[in-house]
Amino acid sequence: MSLRHLKPRRILALMHEALVPPESIEGLTDEQIHPWKMEYDVKTTLEQMGHEVHTVGLYGDLDPLRQAIERVEPDIVFNMLEEFDGQPLFDQHLVSYLELLKIPYTGCNPRGLTLAHDKALSKQILAHHDIPVPEFAVFEVGRKVRRPARLAFPLLVKSLIDEGSVGISRASVVKDDKSLARRVEILHRRTGRPAIAEQYIAGRELYMSIVGNDRVKTFTPWEMVMKNLPAGAPNIATSKLKWSYAHQEEVGLSTVPAKLTRTEARRLDDLSKRIYHALSLTGYARLDFRMSEAGEFYLLEANPNPCLAFGEDFAEAVETAGTDYETLLDLILRQGLAYKVAV
Ligand SMILES: Nc1ncnc2c1ncn2[C@@H]1O[C@H](COP(=O)(O)OP(=O)(O)O)[C@@H](O)[C@H]1O
Numbered sequence: 001m002s003l004r005h006l007k008p009r010r011i012l013a014l015m016h017e018a019l020v021p022p023e024s025i026e027g028l029t030d031e032q033i034h035p036w037k038m039e040y041d042v043k044t045t046l047e048q049m050g051h052e053v054h055t056v057g058l059y060g061d062l063d064p065l066r067q068a069i070e071r072v073e074p075d076i077v078f079n080m081l082e083e084f085d086g087q088p089l090f091d092q093h094l095v096s097y098l099e100l101l102k103i104p105y106t107g108c109n110p111r112g113l114t115l116a117h118d119k120a121l122s123k124q125i126l127a128h129h130d131i132p133v134p135e136f137a138v139f140e141v142g143r144k145v146r147r148p149a150r151l152a153f154p155l156l157v158k159s160l161i162d163e164g165s166v167g168i169s170r171a172s173v174v175k176d177d178k179s180l181a182r183r184v185e186i187l188h189r190r191t192g193r194p195a196i197a198e199q200y201i202a203g204r205e206l207y208m209s210i211v212g213n214d215r216v217k218t219f220t221p222w223e224m225v226m227k228n229l230p231a232g233a234p235n236i237a238t239s240k241l242k243w244s245y246a247h248q249e250e251v252g253l254s255t256v257p258a259k260l261t262r263t264e265a266r267r268l269d270d271l272s273k274r275i276y277h278a279l280s281l282t283g284y285a286r287l288d289f290r291m292s293e294a295g296e297f298y299l300l301e302a303n304p305n306p307c308l309a310f311g312e313d314f315a316e317a318v319e320t321a322g323t324d325y326e327t328l329l330d331l332i333l334r335q336g337l338a339y340k341v342a343v
């Protein structure tokens, strides 16, 4: 897709204070660049596109943001923050703050962030819309683990709101009540937050990339493949798989365009758009699905504001569908400028 890009804008790039990238990456290794690659790629690409880009890093204090807004008077904030004060749920308050200041921003609105972050609430809403989701139960911290009778093994135990496969290992797929209680306890200890146990969906793992507000565009469906997974090991994205290059190599991990029949691709596309709207998502998002052996698609979770690093899954899926990186960032800016705050 080739669009004429927006005229130059004054952009305030908002990011975690520890991820503000240096001016130059000369002499740095991939490992050193990796943590803030998205921030670097977005900033430098926006600059190459002719925009005036200012950067502000935040952790637990809003003052630097307010001061930067007063100083820069941005046309739009490019939001790359995923937490505030170490709390992943506070990102929704941050964009609420921008809405109160009447400053346009990129990415998802507060309501969409709130709904998508909660892996149970989002599934309840989707079930209401007859969209297939795994059966689940939530286990609060400090309560005895009692499995509802409707929930049959095997189950996958994970955090209700944490991202990045926190606390997920191969042992997170449980087949009896004793292991269920053990995994729930491990998650409670690690995160201090509720755990969710979901019906384990055996099958393929697919990701869908979407950009838009009321009208949305979907891109090439993506698939996680592991060529050398040991026999019997579940093909899930454990935290080790997400964070260890050595482990990725060991299991032969790759993410590639998903081979789907026309009917499957159409169904996934249609489902993705319905999910995006049902969860009030805006800006851009990646939806994580499992495709069961019977060919049914189940939403695992919606990720508003996914990683935008050049060459990472989201940008790759978009590029494969014919939209280059600059045009992707341009599209994201357009959604932010066009978004009408819900009142
Ligand atoms: N119900 C499920 N059935 C099968 N695999 C699952 C299920 N829930 C999660 N997984 C596996 O765990 C990974 C992480 O779960 P996900 O819900 O995407 O949380 P996050 O990515 O936020 O940590 C998924 O990518 C998938 O491999």
Ligand SMILES: [Mg+2]
Pocket: 288, 301
């Ligand atoms: Mg996920």
